[in-house]
Amino acid sequence: MELSKIIPVSKPVCRSSYPDNPHSLCRRFDPPLLVCFSCKGQHLENRRYYYYCATCDLEFHRGCHLFPPEIKHPFHLLHPLTLIFLDPDFQSSRIPIDWPDSSSESDDYDSYEENPGSYEGHIVKCNYCRKYLQPEEFGMAYYHCSTCNFSLHRICAYIRPPLAIENLKCHDHTLTLFPRRVPLPCDACGFSLDTPFFDHVYSCLLCNYMVHRTCIYLPRVIKITRHPHCLSYTSSIVPSCELACGVCRKTVDVNYGSYSCTKGCRYALHSKCATNKKVWDGKDLEGVPEEEEEILEPFLWIDEETIQHFSHDHHHLKLRQDGGSHENKFCEACTLPMTVSDRFYSCIKCEFVLHETCASLPRRKHHPVHKHPLTLFHPSSSNPHKVERKYYRDGFFTCDGCTRNCCGFIYRCSEQDCEFQLDVRCASLPDPSIHDCHPPDHPLFFNFTSGSVMTHHLHFFIQPHHFQLLLHHLHLLPHHLHLL
Incomplete structure (x- = not known):
């Protein structure tokens, strides 16, 4: 400093x-x-x-x-x-x-x-x-x-720091500066008050309550991409059952502050996990009504077998079932070739083709590895200024999930100045998942800290491009979304 x-x-x-x-x-x-x-x-x-x-x-x-x-x-x-x-x-x-x-x-x-x-x-x-x-x-x-x-x-x-802080959202009484660090847990986050990170400690002697200064100002209501509903902060959870944190997968201690679903879902997060800068977008939604997100359909139906897709809106696409006649063509979304068993859409006037599954990919996606919503678009059909990016070169972009060069559809962050993007294969990986190379009672989850898929029990890590191969063998991904 x-x-x-x-x-x-x-x-x-x-x-x-x-x-x-x-x-x-x-x-x-x-x-x-x-x-x-x-x-x-x-x-x-x-x-x-x-x-x-x-x-x-x-x-x-x-x-x-x-x-x-x-x-x-x-x-x-x-x-x-x-x-x-x-x-x-x-x-x-x-x-x-x-x-x-x-x-x-x-x-x-x-x-x-x-x-x-x-x-x-x-x-x-x-x-x-x-x-x-x-x-x-x-x-x-x-x-x-x-x-x-x-x-x-x-x-x-x-x-x-101020000798006293009054914040009724955090505590009913005035909190007083505690001038020494002590090896006791913070009542708001559960972490030790003696942790290495630089923070002040405040206490209420009447209630035997001690808290980090930063925890005094924890947001009351937040929204993260790992859960469809808003999450509210509570000083303790009713100990009706044991819940695993939706980020680190470790048990949430009911005696300390945490975040839980406002709709009553069995979902909870540690305070520090929920407000981690890689998980939370920094917006406190207290007092903001929770509204249903507008669903953007990827295509419009023209008839039972014809659609107008957002990525190719100048021509209509026709549903085909004989992939063998297009075996030398590649899907514009996932860039994988057509096979005999594939159902796909092809343009009635040009060479544009999409797997049926790829044509139905959602326009907007909340992915657990990124704190902002991701929007699907096709680089070649978008405005040039929207495609400019430090990783986009000569028609290819680098996927932030597998770090491979891709040229198909992109799930890209919709926030200004945020350059996160995934190809459709990485964006389609399920969370959690189970595969043959690991015990079935140890599911794999995304780990936002290492860019990998992991299980908490054994700290078993798999890189995303290897994980896609395993999921294909278990039929957890559509056939055309596996890596060749």
Whole structure:
């Protein structure tokens, strides 16, 4: 995290002055700095100027002027924290280049290679974010209480969350900042409050309720592509039965917050699984009425054997049952050849052909491996600007499911600036599925984290293009959708 994004840009002021009457600092080039008021270090050769307070007669390294020598912090209210530098031989060290000037004036005086110096023998761990102090990431300074052996990264020291939060959607009472991390589960998500990811902890002592700060603002109602209905957040599920999470397939603990179907389906998700950025589109639908999605038919009936397909709307398609007469032709949707047993539609005026099954593919599809709806279209019949994409070259596109080059129909994300797309074969894989190479009581599910099909029980993975072959042998896919 860049410190310049945490510390507001303003005129540099003396840390020794009172906040209601701050003293402005001025740049000084000569004579050299004697002793920095903040870090007690001496002049640095790589710095062409430093800051000086004429009122207090104090000097500051550029960067050190941002940090007071001593602070009081809500994470450690017992004692003040003192600014400490890792390298005791400060003359041979360098102040990190990412320490901002904090001045509204432009700064183009300093340009040098960062040399953090030696840190051997100094192992410091932040008591808040639990990360070791890495000079490359956090710089050389940290705040420390020698009495309690409590330390904070300089960045963590500038993060001051509110002492209390009132959010009645989450909890009936005011939540108070809990300044320490504890190995207890969050009541909203079930994950430990001592987890490595960076978050604050709030509590209600009256209710023995503890929660991550981010979990306070969990959305109340969401919609994901893995389930046809909206899902609502609840603090606990009625323990009528054991439910597996619809994403990770692990058991949903009824004692902690989770998401369940608003229509009463036996479907539930862990809070963190449901709001994962790969699963949820980020929209809170609380107060938004759930409406049935408009169904876009792929074709119009002309008569019992003739249709007008959206991908070939300038000619009509006629149903045929003798695939042998078109054995050298390939389906425009799945790009697989016609066989003797195939039923298919062929254009009455040109060479355009579609398998009967491919002609009935839905125009809009909710696929579990992507958080947005996918729309079916034929690249050659679409407007050129809709086809432009970094993976679409010379009439081929790369399927994000199997990573193979394809030239048939595309299921493509309908959201702006989202480039996810699948060929019709990957988009037609069922979820869940069972096949011969795995025990029948261990179904396979899509795993959005690895781009594979997986089973939770044995962590058994199959790549999509291999899985299609297996499903064909089990007759779970239409004959023409298997890979050759």
